[in-house]
Amino acid sequence: MIKRWKKKTRGKKLISLHHSNASVFLVLTITGLLLYLPALRPILLQVRVWVKDIHIYIGLLSIFILMLYMPLFTKHFQQLVKKKGPIVNLLFVLLTLVGLLMTGVILWLQRYFTSDLSSLSLILHDFLTWVLVPYAIYHSITRSKTIKKAERNPIKEPYVIDKTNPILGRRSFIRMLVGTGVTISIAPFFLKWFMETFTVKDLPTYGKKIAMENKMVPAPHPAPESLQPIGGGARGEFRPYTVTEVPTSSSDDWNFVIDGLVGKKLTYNWKQFLDIPRTVQVSDFHCVTGWSVESVTWEGILLKDFLNMAGVNNRAKFVKFYSGDGVYTDSLSLTESMMEDVMVAVLLDGKPITAEYGGPVRLVVPKMYAYKSVKWLNRIELIEEDHTGFWEQRGYDKNAWVNKTSM
Ligand code: HEM
Ligand SMILES: Nc1nc2c(c(=O)[nH]1)N[C@H]1C(S)=C(S)[C@@H](COP(=O)(O)O)O[C@H]1N2
Ligand SMILES: [Mo]
Numbered sequence: 001m002i003k004r005w006k007k008k009t010r011g012k013k014l015i016s017l018h019h020s021n022a023s024v025f026l027v028l029t030i031t032g033l034l035l036y037l038p039a040l041r042p043i044l045l046q047v048r049v050w051v052k053d054i055h056i057y058i059g060l061l062s063i064f065i066l067m068l069y070m071p072l073f074t075k076h077f078q079q080l081v082k083k084k085g086p087i088v089n090l091l092f093v094l095l096t097l098v099g100l101l102m103t104g105v106i107l108w109l110q111r112y113f114t115s116d117l118s119s120l121s122l123i124l125h126d127f128l129t130w131v132l133v134p135y136a137i138y139h140s141i142t143r144s145k146t147i148k149k150a151e152r153n154p155i156k157e158p159y160v161i162d163k164t165n166p167i168l169g170r171r172s173f174i175r176m177l178v179g180t181g182v183t184i185s186i187a188p189f190f191l192k193w194f195m196e197t198f199t200v201k202d203l204p205t206y207g208k209k210i211a212m213e214n215k216m217v218p219a220p221h222p223a224p225e226s227l228q229p230i231g232g233g234a235r236g237e238f239r240p241y242t243v244t245e246v247p248t249s250s251s252d253d254w255n256f257v258i259d260g261l262v263g264k265k266l267t268y269n270w271k272q273f274l275d276i277p278r279t280v281q282v283s284d285f286h287c288v289t290g291w292s293v294e295s296v297t298w299e300g301i302l303l304k305d306f307l308n309m310a311g312v313n314n315r316a317k318f319v320k321f322y323s324g325d326g327v328y329t330d331s332l333s334l335t336e337s338m339m340e341d342v343m344v345a346v347l348l349d350g351k352p353i354t355a356e357y358g359g360p361v362r363l364v365v366p367k368m369y370a371y372k373s374v375k376w377l378n379r380i381e382l383i384e385e386d387h388t389g390f391w392e393q394r395g396y397d398k399n400a401w402v403n404k405t406s407m
Helices: 002-036 042-083 087-108 115-152 170-198 270-274 303-310
Strands: 255-260 266-269 279-286 292-302 318-323 329-333 343-348 362-364 377-383
Touching (some): 002 042, 002 115, 042 087, 266 270, 266 303
Antiparallel strands (some): 292 343
8 A cells, every 4th residue: 555655656746747847848949949940030039038048047947857857767767677668768758858958058058168069069959859849749649648548547547657557558659659750750841831831931041042142243253262262161051140131232232331430431332342452261150059160261351451441530449330231230349350350251162152141241250159240241330439239239248259268
């Protein structure tokens, strides 16, 4: 009798932990998906950083819950071994979860890890989500059915782990495996549908190819070091991010301005712009969400050369950057602007930068997170007081240095 009672409370404890885990998992999945589809939803722009903070906060909470589960887990595990229960099932869920939590922590603290590690973590974090979410959906559907069945038949105790119990029995395990297989094979189609259905139609990135491309004639002529990208070219993939539609430009009406607290305001049309001497650099590109692209060969005009050409008024303390999208801005201090690798880029690995990636002209600030690297750059203004950029107004750190040590 006592043994039976003990079994039952342990079962109940497991069930209640299971339920809190499930709801935490749901919140993480929802906030995670919102983060994954971010630039798509203009409403979400305002709250993206909150969603991120909630995701991390709940993520840390889930680690705590999982640690609470550990003593119970060992018992549960031993019990399953004894009863020849579905161990593979349990291990699969647990390992996937631990993987998600570990990669999540690395993403959270990415500044303290190498960019390779955080890039890899983001890929794994995505992958494990796509493995675990379909599984969890399938699991919760079958589980609620079996629990209902068990409720209809109250003689059997639903929560005691037993080979004959329909919840954790071998047959349901096989069914679960089959179901997981089916769900995983369906997932890509579901995802494609999901992306197409819920993508805001006027944002052509993500999934949909943009119909329009820039019409800039003549095309910029790449320097030899660009044409054979130094180091062979970029390694990794850019994820095209935009908070607006992708603006396209034509050399007919495109121009570039540097004004504000300058000695002389400079205005260029495309042809004049192409006459400015360019340099070539190889640098890494880091987005604050965790992905990086390494050894990108950029060709363009150093920002410091621009500033020297225009002449800096001694009241000028900051440099503000404007995007042709009419919305996005950011800034650097004058000292930061003088760094050797801050570039107004025109070519990426020897090719004109496409509209999607910020062409015809984008800023590149390799030592800082890429929200500083304003796309469709068309105006540089020298100012006295600092300006808070688009993402910084919405919660991203004013300190965008990739390495905390270079603060
Ligand atoms: C069941 C657990 C989890 C799921 C299903 C999940 C899901 C996701 C998804 C889908 C993304 C978007 C990835 C992308 O943009 O490609 C994401 C991002 C992220 N996750 Fe998780 N996650 C989980 C747990 C955690 C934990 C425990 C942490 C840390 C404590 C964490 C931290 C992060 C961070 C820092 C990001 C990047 C946010 C950004 O876009 O800036 N996640 N997660
Ligand atoms: N105009 C504009 N510039 C922008 C952004 C944007 O949304 N609009 N996103 C920034 C962010 S957060 C990143 S990570 C990079 C992404 O560059 P990519 O789209 O070429 O990958 O552009 C940066 N510059
Ligand atoms: Mo970014």
